[in-house]
Amino acid sequence: MSTGYVYHELYGWHDTGTHAGLLPADPRRGLQPFRHFENAEAKRRVHELVVATGLVDRLTRLAPRPATDEEILLVHTPGHLARLVAANDTGGDAGDGGSPFGPGALDIARLATGGVIRAAEAVVDGEVDNSYALVRPPGHHALSDVGMGFCMLANIAIAVSAVRASRGVERIAVVDIDVHHGNGTQAAFEDDPNVLTVSVHQDRVFPPDSGFVTERGTGAGHGYALNLPLPPGTGNGGYLEAMRRVVLPALHRFRPDLIVVAAGFDANPVDPLARMMVTAGGYRQIGRMLLDAAAELCDGRIAFAHEGGYDPVYVPFCAHAVIEVLAGVEQPFEDPFGVNFDNQGQQELQPHQETAIEAAEKLVAEIG
Ligand SMILES: Cc1nn(C)c(C)c1/N=N/c1ccc(/C=C/C(=O)NO)cc1
Numbered sequence: 031m032s033t034g035y036v037y038h039e040l041y042g043w044h045d046t047g048t049h050a051g052l053l054p055a056d057p058r059r060g061l062q063p064f065r066h067f068e069n070a071e072a073k074r075r076v077h078e079l080v081v082a083t084g085l086v087d088r089l090t091r092l093a094p095r096p097a098t099d100e101e102i103l104l105v106h107t108p109g110h111l112a113r114l115v116a117a118n119d120t121g122g123d124a125g126d127g128g129s130p131f132g133p134g135a136l137d138i139a140r141l142a143t144g145g146v147i148r149a150a151e152a153v154v155d156g157e158v159d160n161s162y163a164l165v166r167p168p169g170h171h172a173l174s175d176v177g178m179g180f181c182m183l184a185n186i187a188i189a190v191s192a193v194r195a196s197r198g199v200e201r202i203a204v205v206d207i208d209v210h211h212g213n214g215t216q217a218a219f220e221d222d223p224n225v226l227t228v229s230v231h232q233d234r235v236f237p238p239d240s241g242f243v244t245e246r247g248t249g250a251g252h253g254y255a256l257n258l259p260l261p262p263g264t265g266n267g268g269y270l271e272a273m274r275r276v277v278l279p280a281l282h283r284f285r286p287d288l289i290v291v292a293a294g295f296d297a298n299p300v301d302p303l304a305r306m307m308v309t310a311g312g313y314r315q316i317g318r319m320l321l322d323a324a325a326e327l328c329d330g331r332i333a334f335a336h337e338g339g340y341d342p343v344y345v346p347f348c349a350h351a352v353i354e355v356l357a358g359v360e361q362p363f364e365d366p367f368g369v370n371f372d373n374q375g376q377q378e379l380q381p382h383q384e385t386a387i388e389a390a391e392k393l394v395a396e397i398g
Pocket residue numbers: 052053127128168171179180208209210235236294296303337338339
């Protein structure tokens with residue numbers, strides 16, 4: 031099993047400044063300066079754990095390249111790119127006031143997008159069996175004409191469009207396990223029946239009023255967007271049931287040629303930006319299920335792109351667990367927090383979670 035791995039030190043240099051977590055510091059509003067939640071720490075520490083455990087020696091390092099204007103414009107408007115180019119010397123905000131960036135950020139964002147493209151291309155070309163792109167800034171909230179939710183460029187939507195254009199890949203499924211709704215990826219392929227987008231997320235955390243089970247895609251794409259908003263507090267039991275009853279059946283009906291995973295780990299029990307309880311062991315099982323689906327449906331072709339996940343201590347164990355599965359590691363590295371989190375009350379599937387799952391499960395049969 032060969033697993034491609036993309037990481038570059040420049041991803042850690044993306045400067046999101048000293049917001050008070052999410053909002054610009056402002057003494058008049060009582061907002062004391064503090065690092066932005068989307069800072070380098072969690073992702074840099076994922077890489078450090080991958081190196082320190084020796085897992086990196088079992089991976090095939092793939093060097094990222096900057097996404098070209100042409101690739102970016104497959105998804106984004108010229109106006110959006112022009113605004114990012116214009117702000118590249120001074121720094122600015124991706125568009126929603128909560129997504130700041132420093133000088134040169136567009137260069138890093140292009141490298142993140144290009145890293146996901148490289149990871150996807152390597153899988154399609156058979157250079158590796160599967161891949162993991164540990165990139166920053168994230169991308170799954172970026173819309174064609176505006177960035178948001180810490181995202182400047184729609185990394186996965188651009189990579190999906192790029193491999194379709196350059197390699198003629200027909201049917202691509204994007205599974206978004208980030209705890210926030212993958213609104214940007216969904217919007218990019220809203221009317222496209224050849225791209226299935228499935229997002230499992232905490233109900234209405236971000237973007238606000240987004241990710242309802244009623245959002246199904248439009249026109250020819252109706253039925254090819256699937257949303258499963260889960261209640262706060264959902265743990266491994268709820269997530270694995272969502273995988274078994276919604277995500278995997280949807281993939282089997284859609285029969286993709288390639289699976290791309292928006293791998294956010296902010297559904298973990300100690301993440302500052304959500305309220306779920308998925309452990310590294312839970313993520314390991316989710317990764318296993320997705321890898322098995324790829325093996326059954328598309329010769330194992332699956333590429334993961336890192337999205338959110340903000341706790342610098344625990345996210346490394348969650349991402350490491352998934353990368354171990356991709357690399358076929360038999361003896362997983364132990365999660366030192368796992369026992370504690372597994373023993374938390376109500377980790378198993380709860381009735382109100384099953385109700386949410388049933389609502390999405392009904393829609394799977396409509397995937398053509
Ligand atoms: C609260 C609040 N107040 N205001 C004004 C804003 C802008 C607020 N939250 N913004 C958020 C909250 C969460 C995210 C998560 C992103 C992610 O991890 N995606 O995967 C992004 C922005």
